[in-house]
Amino acid sequence: MMMSKLLKTLAFLTLAFIFTLPLSIEAKDKVKLSKSQKLQHKRAYNLLDLELYEEAIEEYNKLLEMRGDYDQFLFEAGIAYLRSPKSFSQAEKYFEKALKYSGEDTIKELYYYLAKAYQVNHNFDEAKKAYSNFIPNIKQNKKGQKLTGVVQWDIKTCQHGVYHVKLNSKNPLEKQKKPLNDVKKYFINATDFVVLQNMGANINSISDDEGAVFLNNETELFYTSKRNPSGTTTSLSSSVEYAYEHVYSSKKILGEWKTPFLLKSANLFSNDFELNPETHISIISINKAENLMFLYKSGKLYEIKREGLSWSTPAELPEHINLKKSHEPAVCISDDGSYIIVVSDKKGGYGGRDLYTSKRSEDGTWGPLENMGAVVNTEQDEDTPFLMGDDLLYFSSKGHSSIGGYDIFFSEFKNDKWKNPVSLGIPINTPGDEVSYVRSKINNEVAYYSSSRLNGYGYLDIYRVTAHLEKRRDLLPDVLLADLMADELANKEVVEDTTVIAVVEEVKEEDPVIVEEVVVKVEKKVPAPTPEDLFRDILFKFNKMEIADDSKEQIRKISEYMKANPDYVVNLNGHADYLGSDAINQVVSRQRALVVFNELIKDGADPYRVHYNYFGESKPKADGKNADGSDNVDNRAKNRRVDFGLEQLNMFRYITYASSSSSVSEKAKKLLDEVANYSKANPTVKVDLRGFSDPSGPAAANMILSEKRTQAAVDYLITKGVSKSLIISKAFGETVPTPPNMPVEYGRRVEIRIQ
Incomplete structure (x- = not known):
């Protein structure tokens, strides 16, 4: 079986125990294939197994021209697309076709990967359905129970996704176009937008690039990459079986980042500190004064001090931080140097990786690790912390209200405790991974992070983030994107009948060019989002x-x-x-x-x-x-x-009726007039009416009465100029339970909802 490498390839989607299910990668024996089809399948599969996804896609397309109705080929092609940083948005159509052609021998994993494909395309409702269809295929042994929990959390992240999409007055990721360059502008409402600039081909590569750290007035960049040290940014590591993380450095000259070089060539440390090419090395963080650096090497964290123009030999952090039976991959320090935040998967935490603090003692040593508690940590993983000042923490989490993978959150320290973390939301976060978020020290309106976005150079690329706030411009210097995307700021006012321009603009940063205009009329405040703990x-x-x-x-x-x-x-x-x-x-x-x-x-x-x-x-x-x-x-x-x-909802109203009546009252007409005015000002939105009745009388008669009440409201809206094609109506009779002690008119109502 050609299996070992492919298992690792697919493991990015979930935990390894998914493969307690039979993985049907090889062609079924009962399917008759021609010699040429078998040969072409072998070519395509070998490239997929080697994680050469773009090349695999090309060969699978040739294979599907020979045999486009075979579910196994379509499934494997979908895997190649799903793992491709440039083409993952196309994966869902291959999984859908595989589902169409699969019969009794349905590939048991298919619904899971179909769900992932929907989720990365922000099609969260369909993803929830596919995840739910996958759960019955899970074996109910110990590992299967764990997998069920993982899939149930995946469903929860889709629910979060539905919520986060609605926070913006227009989904900024709709109708994406292939970028003309490395810069994209995303409008989140009529006036405010986020600009994401890929750091470009000089910095990013086909491999993962993350963990940006800046020195010398942000003219020197250090970051971690798994690229081939002897190759180019477009070639894989010399060993596709395993790749080591190494630190690369680039200098900014005349506004342009130059070709990066290995850390060893930067001559930061003395020759006494060995930089072995066959081990993981990362510069994790640096303090605000740029005289204290933290480095990760061979499973341990190191502290390095700046002495004049040179750096001291890295010294291991104490054993009560570099624990023997756990993994501590990241650390950051407060501006005043009084404490550090460490990532650890030590036993006794809330989830896999948790955030811990360690306070500096009077003698300068670091104290024991203390868990930051259930407000910050979850049953999932937390990682890559970054402190802005002493009381604003950014970090990545797979928990809280993540819409999939690691998302960026922030938490503020107020009244001697950390507040509930808040997601930076869409478009900063995606259903993939977002990690290593850091704020610029020289420009409060700039941040950097790594993101697994469509059309990147690799799975994780480094991006520069800027934002424009017209209505709340005064907040930019203080918190920047924490304020822009935070729950508190979603109640910023939007001017009535304002035009929202360009859901996605593809621009050069210094000379914005509008590519496409989308006009959306808005006449109400954008409501504040839910505090994260309400999930x-x-x-x-x-x-x-x-x-x-x-x-x-x-x-x-x-x-x-x-x-x-x-x-x-x-x-x-x-x-x-x-x-x-x-x-x-x-x-x-x-x-x-x-x-x-x-x-x-x-x-x-x-x-x-x-x-x-x-x-x-x-x-x-x-x-x-x-x-x-x-x-x-x-x-x-x-x-x-x-x-x-x-x-x-953009609007929620309800009208009530007299007992046994379907006549619209004058009070109800005033409310329906509000709905009609909103609909005419926003001629593309649907108006959803739902009719109910109280439980008195026969159930069949109550259903008919609720239908009449709903239709009466529909007819009135049409007379007020609302297009019939925009109205959705449904009657529920007495089937929806009425709480005890409610007013009698509660059951005799029609609800009007506008998304």
Whole structure:
């Protein structure tokens, strides 16, 4: 079997235990292939196995011209496209065709990779469906249970993606064009935009390039790359089996970054410090004064001090930081030098890699590692920290509200504690990996980071980031992109009927050129996004209708958030663990949803914008039993929960009706007039109407009545000039549960939603 290298190739998508499933890479014996087809398949497959994706794509296209209806060939071609930094956006069509032609012997991994292909294209809803279709194919052994957890988190990242896309008044990544150069401008609303500039072919290569560190007024750049030390930026390492990370340096002369050279040629350190070409070496970070540097080599962190014009011999950090049984790949230091933040996967953390602090003692030594806690760290991985000052932390995380892979987040230190991390959002983050975010020391409006974006030179490229804030320009010098993309800033005002220009502009930085214009009329404020901790589940104590202590504050925050954002709708979903009968668990899950509902209403949330449902034990978040069938107490606790979906709408209204009536009241007409005016000012948006009835009377009659109420609202909007083609309507009768103690008119309503 041609398998070993390809397993490593596919491992970037998830953990290795996915391959407990049978991986169907080789052609099935029962399929008859011609001699020429077999030969061409071998050529294509060998290139895929060697991770030469562009070359593999070329050969697979030749193969598909010979046999374009074979699911296995299409699947392998999709893998090649998905791993290609220049072409991964095309992968989904090959997986879709593979799914079309697959029969009883469906490739079990296909739905997973189809989901990944949808996700990298920001097609988050379809990705969620494909992930859900993949889960039944997972073996329910110990490794399979872990894999199920991974896929469930993947689904969660897609939910985050849906949310983050909606934060911008226009999705800045829609209708991407192949760039004319290395600079792209992304408008996130009518006035504000982000410019991402690839550092270019002199800096980036076909291999991963990351970890930019600057010296001497940002005229010297040091960064980490896996490129071939003896080759060019477009050639792979001399050993495709394994590549070492090395530090490269480039100097900026007359505004241009010159061809990089190996760290050894920079002569930073004395010859006593060996820079072995067959080991991993990275310059991790440098302090603000540029007199203290941290370096990673052979699994250990080193500290280097500047002495005049030269650097001291690197000295290992103490053993209580360079731990023997764990991995510490990154460190950064506060501006005042009082503490460092270290990445470690030591036992006892919250996830794989966590962030830890170490304080400097009076004698200058570093103290023990202290975990930064559950506010910053998650069950996933955190990495590449960067401190701006002493109280603003940027870092990468696969958790929090990541939309896939590592995303960039920031957290502020206020009132002696770190605040909830906030994502820098789209377009800074993608469903791939974003790491090593650093702010410029000489220009507050500039940052650098590494990102796995479409049309890069390799999987990870280094980018220069700038931003323009017309409405909040005063904030740029202070926090820059933290303010631009942060939750607090999403409530910046947008002028009524302002034109949004160029969803994506392909420009030269010094001379912007508009490539395409997209006109979108806006007449309302962009609502503030959800605090990141609102993505967490609300948990309950065992055998009680009592909310766990950690979740009580969360409910208060949800209520406050809803009061501040009147066009949001919350959908509560109650769940139970597997103990007890199905009937009892249905009741228990309903009661839990109602407990949360009542708490939200008590805290001031609008009851018309809180919906609930319940599912008993049918949708567990984790397997409540161990592989041997014994009870898993911790997992059961995760299933005693209320989770929720948050719908961000540009407009939400509801109208009510008299009992047994479908006549539109004068009060309702005024609300519908608001909807009509918005629709006419925004002639491309859909208007979604949903009709309901109370439970009095026969169910069939209630369904008919809710249909009449919905149609009455539709007819009124049409008379006010709303195009019939823009209206979506559906009646639910009494099928949606009505919470107890609600006003009688609650059930007799039509909701109007505009996305």
